[in-house]
Amino acid sequence: MNFILDYYNYWIVVFLMMSGFYIVISANNLVKKIVGLNIFQTSVFMLYISMGKVSGGSAPIVAEGITQYSNPLPHVLILTAIVVGVATTAVGLSLVVRIKRAYGTVEENEFENKDDAI
Amino acid sequence: MTGILAATCVAILVVMAMALSRAISAPTVYDRILGVNMFGTKTVLFIAAVGFFMGRPDFLDIAIVYALINFIGMVAVLRFFEYSAPVE
Amino acid sequence: MFIIDIISSILLLAGAFFGLSGAIGLFKFPDFFTRVHAASVTDSISALLIVGGLLLQTSFDLNTAKLMFILIFLMITSPTASHALAKSARHSGLLALAESKGKPQGKSTNG
């Protein structure tokens, strides 16, 4: 039982990561692929934050009467990673828009054999 | 008092789960939006209640952000949904 | 102090009850417009009651102001969102149960 309590967080994170991965490699639509990429990314964030948690700890903002704080370092790394993540998502989506304009479709199997029209 | 707060948190969690199941399998697309919206407002209440339950209610800012983003997301869904309403 | 705790408990529990009844209404009611009705009305009242209950737990500091902000925000946006949603649905041709005479809803776009 203790074993499960120690690791369930990581296992669910792996499950989410694999769901995102499955969407990325099996989806035919590019927008859905980007959603899958975001799901994958969020699960990585969750892995980092899980590692930073100290049980019985509190949020790393100094307040009276609190002795145990969680680790602030993963929080900093992930905070900036989220903003960079949305930036890359935006670039990816604008590529999707350009593909739609060039080929008239965003389904992978419909444009993969066409000539380079961009 | 903590017992009451815990009961409230659990009740809100149950409501969130029901709204989520509505958003997952809805008869019409509008029902789905309704489920998502309800999920959002209940999340706001959940964060507020859990903050008091855990004894650090300083983090109500996050609840405010949720309320705000939930509304904007709702407007965005309606706006872009009207654009692409004819199903291809 | 004791009285305030009791009042706040009653408000919190009532809020939870209304929230639950709204969620049940989301499943039980026959057509979309009645479901909007169930969801939006209970949403507002449960937000009012729960935030009200929490307000009594604060000691009139920054948290009180934030809770008031949440309350005002929810009281403005939640009914608006429901209204806009119902209006969009109506414009797109979704019919109420009485109008569609028991026929299945037309716009089933469930994937």
Place this chain on the structure above:
Amino acid sequence: MAEFIDLVLLAMLAITALRVIFLKDLFAVVMLFGIYSFLSALIFVNLDAVDVAFTEASVGAGISTVLMLGTLALTGRTEKKSPHSSILPLFVVLVTGGALIYGTLDMPPFGHADNPVHEHVAPRYIEQSPTEVGLPNMVTSVLASYRGFDTLGETVVVFSAMVGVLSLLGVVRREEGDTPESGLVSHQVLHVVAKLIIPLIILFALYVQFHGDFGPGGGFQAGVIAAAAFILYALVFGLPKAFAVVEPKVLQWMASFGVLLYASVGLFSMYKGGNFLDYNMLAANPLSGQHYGIIIIELGVGITVFAVMLSIFYAFGSQAERSNVQ
């Protein structure tokens, strides 16, 4: 209780992710992705990462979802059936997942205070930063002061994302009256409510910007929230009116100004005789120097993020409006 909440939220996340796999209606996929972001932000709150939750709720659930919806308006809302069989992807995913699960068994157990992560630099940040930097919010201290150079890099990445999106899509300035149907014209109630709400949102963004040293918040979040206010305006009243409020050209200037403001703080501290981004040199007293430095660079970050998010939205929105006219 914390574990129970954590478990319930993780279960909801797993169900949402599973449902996203099988849905073909992309509108529903994007809405469920919004729920997914909200749920992960809730988990971050539960795991004590309030700043991260703040960012995820505003950036992940807000901006990403709006951008995806804007793309869907252009690319159509249903996914066609894939001609490939799903056996091979499933096999790859199962093998990778199995390997990762096997890998987690070597990880330190969840939540123990003596894990390796908590032993290297973290104790120094927790113990020293309130006296060295003088701020209660350790995340802001580490983000803006100890790892200030890293954050400068992130700001530049965000800026270059704007350059990328604008060079791919471009912002088209439209004539007034070109699209009379622009915006949610028939929703009178939304118009009134949006006018009420937008000042409140901007006020809240300013609060987040300048209260970020003491509570959750900071430049990244404030920039996104302020951009969200303008996005709401553009959604309700139409892009041409939003262009009249903030011109796309102005946004490009603002984005560059934010990055330059950040970098110039670093150069100024070098001029004063310290290292790059050494805030101790900014004032006679090191603590107030840290304070000035953090406030100025957070302002730079806020301005850049605001301008970048809004101009990315403008780019997508003007594409969507153009396709609507055709």
